[in-house]
Amino acid sequence: MNGPLFYAKILLFGEYGIIKDSKGLAIPYNSYQGALIISEDNSEKAIDSNRKLKAFFQYLKALKDPSINLRLDDLKADIDNNMHFDSSIPQGYGVGSSGAVVAAIYDKYADNKITVLENLTRDKLLKLKAIFSKMESFFHGKSSGLDPLNSYLSLPILINSKDNLEATGIPSQKEGKGAVFLLDSEMIGETQPMVNIFMNKMKNEGFRKMIDRDFARYTDNCIDDFLHGNVTSLFGNVKKLSKVVLKHFKPMIPDSFHQLWQHGIESNDYYLKLCGSGGGGYILGFTEDYEKAKKLLQDYKLELVYRF
Missing domain, CATH: 3.30.70.890 (GHMP kinase, C-terminal domain)
Structure with a gap:
């Protein structure tokens, strides 16, 4: 089983400022990506990832949050079957490695999930961000939810304030010197x-x-x-x-x-x-x-x- 790819993200502008409710702009960075995989891979990397998914599962189970509507039994069965997150996203580099894991888990195991194919109203974006914030807090202690949101939607996200987000377009690249x-x-x-x-x-x-x-x-x-x-x-x-x-x-x-x-x-x-x-x-x-x-x-x- 190879799941869909989830990309890294770059917060072009807004680091620390978004904590204090100023603007931010995050864009997907497609050079790095990851996917959930069930395989016979016994490499150290795969074993470590599986171990982390087990700990993440325990965290999600203990949350007992009705807004995070995940099929936890299916998740546990797949983790027990040697599922891991096969990723090229460097960890500890500020490009959203844990965000991609959260996005992949939500995509595969959420019931009634909000999808990128819908009309992404501000309310839906905020709802997704709140779910992702709770999920990703396992990795960082406190999370804005922005990294998983960006990875999940694979769209540039403009943060006007913490309660005002929108998917946005960015100018197409030019063949200039800059x-x-x-x-x-x-x-x-x-x-x-x-x-x-x-x-x-x-x-x-x-x-x-x-x-x-x-x-x-x-x-x-x-x-x-x-x-x-x-x-x-x-x-x-x-x-x-x-x-x-x-x-x-x-x-x-x-x-x-x-x-x-x-x-x-x-x-x-x-x-x-x-x-x-x-x-x-x-x-x-x-x-x-x-x-x-x-x-x-x-x-x-x-x-x-x-x-x-």
């Missing part, structure tokens, strides 16, 4: 410790004001520019956002990348920002000249996400 790319920090990041740092910082009034005055404003401007194809304005706002993140989110940026981050801002050759919660995993890059950025960053693994 690009959005991923830079591999070659470190695994953990979401929970980074979120804890952020929540502690939010106790400081100056930090809260900065989030409202600068971080949320630049994020909102970047999203508007991106969705409307205002590339020149976008790079100006991404630069401002990159500066704010370097100044105020240093603990979320691995130490070895502080100088690289600063160099991008000073040279205007590329701008870096967090991809997810930070602390490792991928760093998101924006450049008006991808070939030049590739040469400057030749010591790092880059992956192309989107062309301008």
Whole structure:
């Protein structure tokens, strides 16, 4: 049995801001995907995945939440039959590895599930997000539900606020020189410790004001520019956002990348920002000249996400 594929996701804009109810934009990233599989695979990876699915099943069973209407007996039977999540999505990299698992389980085992073929009203999106939030909390302690939502629908999602979501379209890619790319920090990041740092910082009034005055404003401007194809304005706002993140989110940026981050801002050759919660995993890059950025960053693994 090979289940349907569920893709990774990239939160282009909105990391941390969406916790505080500002805008976000998440897009599917089809370079990585996973599927539920029942097989005779006895590799360490398959055994580990099966073990995690067993623990996830116990969590879902204990939830006893009527809004999560899953056929748990079928899920248990398949897990006992050596089902695992066969995935190329890197874990701890900020691209939604646990979100894809949640989406796959919901897709296969939910009764009366909401599907992408329906008219996806705001109420349906919020209902799905709430279900996914409860399910994915098993992996992160607290989840917005956005990663599984993006993976399940495989559509760009615009977050206007936590109670206002919409599936959206993004401008089609062009064969231009500019690009959005991923830079591999070659470190695994953990979401929970980074979120804890952020929540502690939010106790400081100056930090809260900065989030409202600068971080949320630049994020909102970047999203508007991106969705409307205002590339020149976008790079100006991404630069401002990159500066704010370097100044105020240093603990979320691995130490070895502080100088690289600063160099991008000073040279205007590329701008870096967090991809997810930070602390490792991928760093998101924006450049008006991808070939030049590739040469400057030749010591790092880059992956192309989107062309301008």
